[in-house]
Amino acid sequence: MRLSFLLCAMAFPAVAQTDFSAMTQAERTAFGAEVRALLMDEPKLAADAMAGPNYAAEAYRDEADADLALLNDLSAEVLDGSSIALFIAPDCLACVDAERELDDISKRYDIKFKIHDMSNPATFALAERLGIGEAPFYVMPTMILRGHIPDIVLVRYLTK
Template identity: 45%
Template sequence: MIRALGVLITLSLAAPAAASELAEMPPAQRAAFEAELRAAILANGDVIAEALAGPQPARSEMQQYIADDLSLLDRLAPTLLEGNDIALFIAEGCAGCADAAQELDDLAKTYEIDFILHDLASPEAKAWAEDLGLREAPFYVLPNMILRGHMPQVVLQKYLSNP
């Protein structure tokens, strides 16, 4: 990888300073330069991809976050779902909560599912929201995922038709 990076740096330093200089190169020299550059890029595509992607959290770290979230849902979902397919958390003064509840009610009839409403004014619902790391309503809890914010019907339909 260090060798590949060295090749790319060398090629970039060997490149003409301006595009006009590249155009002024004799055709044979330009073709040789382009061939070398292309070969270096193709041989070391992973280096370029990593450089373009920028720093990424470690895959194992992300997998651990996912596993922790799923473990939390496994623990909390049976209690907060109370046998229902979806729990919708709402709050007083929440602009989207009434719409979310109405849309979920409509979808529940279409997909023959059951849902439960939890008002964050309830100490129990507030404690669940805190455990889930959520502060703003509305949000939905399904057995295997959490959806933050008011979801358009089309999004909920996707999750309900492909559980």
């Protein structure tokens, strides 16, 4: 009830013909008590304002944006219309498991994937452009996953 009253009072001052700057001291006190009660009942309303800026997240935002731009720029070459690409290397046991599991997932969920063999110099150069030098790793439109990822995790990413 308080919430709806306060929202109406704040949202429709013209309709209520309320001039918040011309309130009497008693009105200000009553209004302040209502706002305080609302914030005590609903602390999430003020949580963002009280938390302040997250400088650590902001510091990495530019890097994250650059990574997403790189993935977007290389999408045609890396994904080639697939949902996911897997970069593998010779003599990599984890790569064999990753490829087998991805093949099973693609058959079960009708998901298209692309394999990039890093023994090919052009593919190795592509992996370096992505900033990854060790196989296996997976590339999706908005993320790179390093190392062998269990199939149950991949399914969750691919079927969102």
